[in-house]
Amino acid sequence: MLYVGVDIGKEKHAAAAIDEAGKCVMPPCAITHDASGFAAFLGQLGKLGEKSEVIVGMEATGHYWRVPRHTLAAHGYRVDVVNPLITSREASADVRGRKTDKLDALAIANVLLKGKYSPTPAEHPVADSLKALTRHRKGLVERRSDAKNRLTASLDVVFPEAAKTLNDLFSDGSMAVIKALPSARLVAEADIRKLTTLFAKASRGQQGREQAEAYRGAARRSLALKISNEGEEFIIAQIIDEISAIQAQVDEVERRIRAEPQPVIAQVLSSIKGAGKIQPMVIAAEYGDISRFKGRKMIKKMLAYAGCEPRVRESGQWKGRLKMSKRGSRPLRHALYTMAGTVILHSPYFKQVYQRQVDKGKHHSVAMSHVIRKIIAVMCGMYKTNTSFCPPKTEELS
Numbered sequence: 001m002l003y004v005g006v007d008i009g010k011e012k013h014a015a016a017a018i019d020e021a022g023k024c025v026m027p028p029c030a031i032t033h034d035a036s037g038f039a040a041f042l043g044q045l046g047k048l049g050e051k052s053e054v055i056v057g058m059e060a061t062g063h064y065w066r067v068p069r070h071t072l073a074a075h076g077y078r079v080d081v082v083n084p085l086i087t088s089r090e091a092s093a094d095v096r097g098r099k100t101d102k103l104d105a106l107a108i109a110n111v112l113l114k115g116k117y118s119p120t121p122a123e124h125p126v127a128d129s130l131k132a133l134t135r136h137r138k139g140l141v142e143r144r145s146d147a148k149n150r151l152t153a154s155l156d157v158v159f160p161e162a163a164k165t166l167n168d169l170f171s172d173g174s175m176a177v178i179k180a181l182p183s184a185r186l187v188a189e190a191d192i193r194k195l196t197t198l199f200a201k202a203s204r205g206q207q208g209r210e211q212a213e214a215y216r217g218a219a220r221r222s223l224a225l226k227i228s229n230e231g232e233e234f235i236i237a238q239i240i241d242e243i244s245a246i247q248a249q250v251d252e253v254e255r256r257i258r259a260e261p262q263p264v265i266a267q268v269l270s271s272i273k274g275a276g277k278i279q280p281m282v283i284a285a286e287y288g289d290i291s292r293f294k295g296r297k298m299i300k301k302m303l304a305y306a307g308c309e310p311r312v313r314e315s316g317q318w319k320g321r322l323k324m325s326k327r328g329s330r331p332l333r334h335a336l337y338t339m340a341g342t343v344i345l346h347s348p349y350f351k352q353v354y355q356r357q358v359d360k361g362k363h364h365s366v367a368m369s370h371v372i373r374k375i376i377a378v379m380c381g382m383y384k385t386n387t388s389f390c391p392p393k394t395e396e397l398s
Contacts, residue, residue, distance in 0.1 A: 002048050005108030006058040008065045009033070013058075015041060016105040017048060018113060028102030033064075038071055051076045057112040057119075059084045080112065080119035085327065087111050130260050131285040137253045137278070138331055144246045151239045158183035158224050158232045165218040173202035175240045177215070182236035185228060187219035257281050265290055269339070269379055271388035274346030279339040286332035290383055298380050299373070306332045308372050324369055340371040349391035350374060 002025060007014040011033050017026035026048060031041045048054055056072055057080045058065050065081060072079045087108050111117055148170055155162050155169075161184070166174040180198055181187045187195070195212040203211075219225065258277060262270075265287055269280035286306075287293075293301045303309040307328025326333065343350040353374045357367035382389060 002054045003109045003112035004045065004048075004054060004056045005105040005110070005112065006031070006056060006068065007102075007104040007108060008058050008061040008068065010064055012037070013068065014100075014102045014105040015044075016102065016109055017054075018106070018109045020113070022110070022113060024106070028105050033067075038068070042072075042075060045077065051078075054078070055080060055112050057082050057108050059087050059108065080117070082108065082111055082117050082119065086117050127263070127285065127288055130257070130263070130281065133253055133257050133260065134278075134282040134285045134335075135331055137250060137257065138282075138334070140246055140250050140253065144243060144250065147239055147243045147246065151236065151243065154232050154236045154239065158185070158227060158229055158236070159187065159219065159222055160224060161218045161222050162215075165215050170243070172244075173199075173204070173207070175243065176202035179237050179240045182233040183227070183229070184219040184222035184224045185226075186233070187216055188222075188225055190216060192216065254278055264383065265379065268382040268388065269375075271382070272343055272347060272350075272375070272378070273389075274343040274350075275339055276342060279335050279342075282335040283332060283339070286329050286335065299377050302376050302380065303373060304328060306336055306372075306376075308333055308336065308369065308376075310369075336372045336375065337368060340368050340375060343375065344371055347391065 002017055002019055004015060004017040004026070013031040013033065014028055015026070015031055016024065016028040019025050026044060029044070031037045045051075045054060045056075055078050058068060060081045061084060069079045069081060087104070152163065152169070155178070159182075162178065163169045166177070168174055169178075177198055181190055181195075192209070192212060195216055196209045199207045199209075199212045199215070258281075260281065262281070263284035265284035266280040269275050269283060270277065287302070290302075293305070295301070300309065304325070305328050307324065307326045307330070309325055311323050311325035311327075340350070344354045345351070350371055354367045354371050357370050358364070362370075378389060
């Protein structure tokens, strides 16, 4: 076999090849990220031998590896995508600490030769589509959270009592009221009839004069009553428009996610009360083909893939605390944590797992890690038996 390492870059890549003895059979060379560059690279690969005798490896560097991998796979080459942590360890073996793209390409080729890695699963159009949608949703949700934080910060300047007076600061009704009158000064000066109409319209008739009077009263007692900051008032109105626009995008992408074919993992997780419809799809998209984790250590493998397995640190007599490794898929870990937070509210079975750890004096995050482990264990069990979730009446929880 021949092993070709490709160090991925944005505009150009570096490639090198070694044989089974570790001898360099293709000196490190540069590949431009365009059609002509890959045509030349494919020509060099053709000179090495039959495609069945060549393994090409590359790091999962951002998103730049996706097009090279697709291109090489389309031409019949086996392409393994390797975790950068593994190739980094191989590259750091140079005692001089030298680091260049060409040396990194050789390091990747040596990782392929040694074979101590688990390649990223091959591309699948349906799975890739779902992953793109779920990661886009995550980005939108993060932007929405940032906008809400900025709205709260601006209100703290011109009307800090608004959040306490309104039942839900980020409801459509509350934001409509705030956008119309974005400061304590403007609310205090507002006509009560106009304010009542605004509350009634924003809440679709559920609120009226009583809420309007309470809101105006809070404004007239506000510490910010005498503050005139038209800049902040303008910003608040724009931030509310931003939140509304992002929310519309979130709703649209969630509709698209629900319309996607439901993977097996999503089907089994959806049977857990409180799991919802979106998080099971996120988890399914991040894990991909669950069959690649099959075996007697399936749970440990899936925990490790998410970076949710405990990390041990000790040296001599010193022993550190067990902590979550966080060396895995961050979107997957976030989705598991989010699901854990909802299932403990709706499923007595998982609530018992959480409460057992809290009763032992464990921190909330530690208790949540136990819930995540139980979710994965249950998921593996349902996958193996092809059944929906049915919590046992009694069980010894560890």
